[in-house]
Amino acid sequence: MSTIDMGMPAEVVEVEPRKPAGVLRVAFSMWRTRVGLAIVILLAVVALFGRYIAPYGQSEAVGLPFKPSGKTRKPTHFGSANVGHDVWTRFLYGGKPILIAAVLATLLALVLGTTIGLIAAYNRGKLDEVLMRSMDVLLALPQIISALIVISMFGATTLIIILTVGISTVPRIARVVRGAAVSVVERDFVAAAESLGESKFRILRSELLPNVAAPLLVEANLRLTFSIGLISGIAFLGFTPDPGAANWGLMINENRKGLVPNHWGVTLPVIAIAVLTIGTGLVGDGLSRAAAGIDRAKGDS
Amino acid sequence: MDVAVSISNLRIEVAGNGTDIVDEINLSIAPGEVLGLVGESGSGKTTVGLAVLGHARRGVRLAHGDVTIGDAAMLQLGDVALRHARGKLVSYVPQDPSTALNPALRINTQLTEVLEFHDFGGSDQARRERVQEVMSEVLLPSTPEFLRRYPHQLSGGQQQRVGLAMAFACRPSVIVLDEPTTGLDVSTQAHVLTTVRQLCHAHNVAALYVTHDLAVVATLADRVAVMYAGRIVEQGPAAELFSNPSHPYTRHLIAAAPDMSTDHEMIGLSGRAPAPGKRPVGCSFARRCELAVDQCRAEFPAEREVVPGRVVRCIRPFEVPERTQHMAAHSSPIAASATHALLVRNLCASYTGHEVVHNVDLHVDRGECLALVGESGSGKTTLSRSIGGLHREWTGEILLGSERLAPSARNRTTAQRLRIQYVFQNPYSSLQPRRMIGDSVARPLLIGGASKTEAARKVGEMLERVALTAGYAHRFPDQLSGGERQRVAIARALVSRPEVLVCDEVTSALDVLVQASIVELLGELRRDLGLAMLFVTHNLPLVASIADQIAVLADGKLVETGPTERVLHFPEAEYTKRLIADTPQISALPER
Numbered sequence: 001m002s003t004i005d006m007g008m009p010a011e012v013v014e015v016e017p018r019k020p021a022g023v024l025r026v027a028f029s030m031w032r033t034r035v036g037l038a039i040v041i042l043l044a045v046v047a048l049f050g051r052y053i054a055p056y057g058q059s060e061a062v063g064l065p066f067k068p069s070g071k072t073r074k075p076t077h078f079g080s081a082n083v084g085h086d087v088w089t090r091f092l093y094g095g096k097p098i099l100i101a102a103v104l105a106t107l108l109a110l111v112l113g114t115t116i117g118l119i120a121a122y123n124r125g126k127l128d129e130v131l132m133r134s135m136d137v138l139l140a141l142p143q144i145i146s147a148l149i150v151i152s153m154f155g156a157t158t159l160i161i162i163l164t165v166g167i168s169t170v171p172r173i174a175r176v177v178r179g180a181a182v183s184v185v186e187r188d189f190v191a192a193a194e195s196l197g198e199s200k201f202r203i204l205r206s207e208l209l210p211n212v213a214a215p216l217l218v219e220a221n222l223r224l225t226f227s228i229g230l231i232s233g234i235a236f237l238g239f240t241p242d243p244g245a246a247n248w249g250l251m252i253n254e255n256r257k258g259l260v261p262n263h264w265g266v267t268l269p270v271i272a273i274a275v276l277t278i279g280t281g282l283v284g285d286g287l288s289r290a291a292a293g294i295d296r297a298k299g300d301s
Numbered sequence: 302m303d304v305a306v307s308i309s310n311l312r313i314e315v316a317g318n319g320t321d322i323v324d325e326i327n328l329s330i331a332p333g334e335v336l337g338l339v340g341e342s343g344s345g346k347t348t349v350g351l352a353v354l355g356h357a358r359r360g361v362r363l364a365h366g367d368v369t370i371g372d373a374a375m376l377q378l379g380d381v382a383l384r385h386a387r388g389k390l391v392s393y394v395p396q397d398p399s400t401a402l403n404p405a406l407r408i409n410t411q412l413t414e415v416l417e418f419h420d421f422g423g424s425d426q427a428r429r430e431r432v433q434e435v436m437s438e439v440l441l442p443s444t445p446e447f448l449r450r451y452p453h454q455l456s457g458g459q460q461q462r463v464g465l466a467m468a469f470a471c472r473p474s475v476i477v478l479d480e481p482t483t484g485l486d487v488s489t490q491a492h493v494l495t496t497v498r499q500l501c502h503a504h505n506v507a508a509l510y511v512t513h514d515l516a517v518v519a520t521l522a523d524r525v526a527v528m529y530a531g532r533i534v535e536q537g538p539a540a541e542l543f544s545n546p547s548h549p550y551t552r553h554l555i556a557a558a559p560d561m562s563t564d565h566e567m568i569g570l571s572g573r574a575p576a577p578g579k580r581p582v583g584c585s586f587a588r589r590c591e592l593a594v595d596q597c598r599a600e601f602p603a604e605r606e607v608v609p610g611r612v613v614r615c616i617r618p619f620e621v622p623e624r625t626q627h628m629a630a631h632s633s634p635i636a637a638s639a640t641h642a643l644l645v646r647n648l649c650a651s652y653t654g655h656e657v658v659h660n661v662d663l664h665v666d667r668g669e670c671l672a673l674v675g676e677s678g679s680g681k682t683t684l685s686r687s688i689g690g691l692h693r694e695w696t697g698e699i700l701l702g703s704e705r706l707a708p709s710a711r712n713r714t715t716a717q718r719l720r721i722q723y724v725f726q727n728p729y730s731s732l733q734p735r736r737m738i739g740d741s742v743a744r745p746l747l748i749g750g751a752s753k754t755e756a757a758r759k760v761g762e763m764l765e766r767v768a769l770t771a772g773y774a775h776r777f778p779d780q781l782s783g784g785e786r787q788r789v790a791i792a793r794a795l796v797s798r799p800e801v802l803v804c805d806e807v808t809s810a811l812d813v814l815v816q817a818s819i820v821e822l823l824g825e826l827r828r829d830l831g832l833a834m835l836f837v838t839h840n841l842p843l844v845a846s847i848a849d850q851i852a853v854l855a856d857g858k859l860v861e862t863g864p865t866e867r868v869l870h871f872p873e874a875e876y877t878k879r880l881i882a883d884t885p886q887i888s889a890l891p892e893r
Contacts, residue, residue: 187730187731188725188726188727188730188731189730189731189732189733189741191691191723191725191731192723192725192731192790192793193744194690194691194710194711195689195690195691195710195718195722195723196710196718196719196744196745196748197710197711197713197715197718197748198744198748206733206736207733210733210735210736211733211734211735213735
């Protein structure tokens with residue numbers, strides 16, 4: 001005597017399979033996310049491929065230092081920089097080191113932070129204490145100071161910059177992930193997986209991770225924004241892998257002496273860094289609104 | 302008839318788009334009368350209850366109709382007048398007393414606050430006396446020490462009594478109670494219900510008692526109104542309505558309700574009530590009704606008085622749908638084997654060193670269902686989680702067939718883990734929300750070493766077996782109703798053909814019709830697959846329909862075990878006797 005052979009319509013509406021309210025889907029339906037993404041893509045293209053449209057080589061002299069456009073020996077759009085390089089060329093070359101280092105540092109922080117956060121949330125107890133308290137210690141060091149200390153000890157190689165920025169970002173991500181995962185661990189589907197004897201790794205990856213994805217995305221984006229700022233700052237202070245190579249942060253430092261005769265050497269990289277962080281910030285804002293359900297369609301509770 | 306409150310032609314809609322939440326509500330309650338407003342979740346019963354106070358939730362609009370209390374038209378009152386009417390003319394007792402009382406204020410302060418706001422009695426002395434009086438009315442001590450307590454220093458039952466005291470403090474003429482006993486144990490519930498009834502009768506207060514629990518209504522209410530999909534489909538005197546329901550939906554509700562008489566079998570009903578905005582033109586129950594004719598689908602039947610005092614909205618009142626008739630379908634017991642499917646010996650379980658389950662012995666045979674009954678805090682969930690390997694802190698022995706099980710699921714073998722399966726209480730948290738149903742159900746098979754194609758085939762079969770379709774494999778949990786999710790959880794537990802199934806309060810999050818169909822399904826699967834089932838519940842009447850044996854757990858100790866019929870009708874332990882006496886029942890209407 002089952003309920004199905006009653007011949008009564010079960011009122012089942014056939015629905016296409018879909019992911020439950022995807023944060024990405026919701027986020028990209030908002031204008032702020034789209035605008036932010038357009039900005040990020042535009043600047044990423046400039047940073048990665050700009051060198052192919054650069055009029056000169058990045059170390060090529062176009063005239064005397066700090067000459068405005070029209071007063072240089074060779075024709076330029078934005079005049080010359082501190083040792084007579086072309087500002088526009090230096091700008092087109094200078095984004096790549098910052099962007100790549102920021103993305104890699106954020107990815108590193110994302111992987112380590114998520115792993116630590118999930119392990120802490122799932123195991124609780126002593127392991128949780130040890131992990132999270134050591135995260136707190138890292139968190140207590142100001143990012144820029146600890147980065148400067150490490151870089152002055154080991155040298156400003158690309159690897160060291162990525163490692164220091166990445167590792168100093170780990171505790172921030174770990175905290176967010178742990179916070180989100182703690183409530184997920186309490187839910188019955190985790191117990192169901194345990195009772196089936198699923199491995200700990202599988203429980204972290206397949207049960208917990210998908211359910212902390214939304215806050216994780218938001219946090220990762222915020223951290224990318226901060227990493228861009230931090231790496232530009234480090235470069236501004238003169239720590240770059242190759243002091244001769246173009247770099248937005250370094251450009252600001254080198255060209256501030258020539259601010260009066262030719263301001264473009266500072267203005268261009270400043271605008272680029274500012275707009276890039278605004279872009280990633282907008283994307284992050286859209287993601288967090290989607291995750292919190294702020295702009296959700298009305299009537300949907 | 303003297304009327305304390307009357308609701309006429311009330312319509313409440315979603316503020317933005319005008320979708321009806323409830324419509325055509327006509328009710329009246331006499332002074333001293335308790336009206337039970339019954340319905341499943343989403344039927345609009347709480348919305349109606351709040352409308353009596355002139356209140357609508359955010360995003361909801363009181364569209365038209367009247368609520369009249371004495372000579373006050375509640376829906377026409379301004380904000381200030383409404384505030385003065387609430388508490389004095391009509392008061393409210395919410396569902397969860399632990400969140401309804403302000404945790405930062407002493408109960409004396411909270412009680413006095415109501416009286417002061419309405420300037421009751423005119424003097425502080427009179428108000429102090431009124432607090433003393435109302436405390437004794439709700440059977441709480443009125444000593445200064447007790448009144449100085451904070452809400453967290455009271456038990457759940459005491460908190461709800463304080464809630465009642467606040468509601469009755471200004472002697473209102475109407476009181477709305479919204480499932481006030483839902484979170485309470487049966488014995489506490491019984492006391493609170495008696496208090497409500499006595500207070501209403503003694504002080505001539507009209508009460509609207511909103512609930513999903515038919516048995517509570519049967520013991521408490523004088524009259525009953527049944528709601529379905531935003532309409533009242535039937536109302537009448539409680540005793541008559543329960544003994545001879547006229548609307549087919551009421552008949553289904555009663556057939557689905559658990560009852561302690563052992564020949565009662567719970568009967569479920571497929572489908573679900575149409576949501577606001579998706580309601581059909583005709584009778585909203587027509588799609589699920591076996592008696593439906595074309596006329597039902599064309600227009601919603603008007604209210605008519607079929608018998609004096611009984612109003613129903615059905616063109617075929619009193620006709621009996623075939624499926625609500627009880628059939629004797631008890632199975633022949635499966636031949637007992639030499640070893641028990643599950644044997645628990647001398648089990649003591651503790652939390653951080655504090656023992657909560659003491660020396661429990663029990664066993665379940667193949668094809669048998671053992672109900673583990675106990676109130677909250679009795680240790681029943683700890684015990685069942687120990688058996689399932691989810692709680693490790695225990696000593697004693699658990700034998701699965703002839704194999705001794707390790708405390709933690711992680712230390713058991715894969716075969717052992719698959720032979721004993723667990724179904725969780727809350728289907729809303731037991732399925733991973735971001736994984737498709739098919740993948741969730743397939744996990745036990747894949748762990749057991751099945752190939753992907755074989756697993757997919759078995760998942761399809763299993764989903765059909767629990768009265769879903771194979772197409773459900775490609776859905777996500779949020780596309781399913783609570784009942785469907787619980788079926789999926791059962792499918793996941795049974796797909797690897799376990800010998801022992803542990804069901805932990807599997808129906809407590811579900812509506813009564815859904816509960817009945819899940820119980821039906823479990824009974825059927827147990828018979829067909831020869832499962833040994835441990836059914837953990839706090840709900841005694843439910844046990845009668847499903848279990849062969851009962852084990853009663855109190856404060857971590859087994860107080861009584863035995864065959865269901867014997868335990869329910871001739872209980873031996875004092876505790877069991879009290880538990881049975883306190884459990885509200887439909888079939889045992891009190892003499893009035």
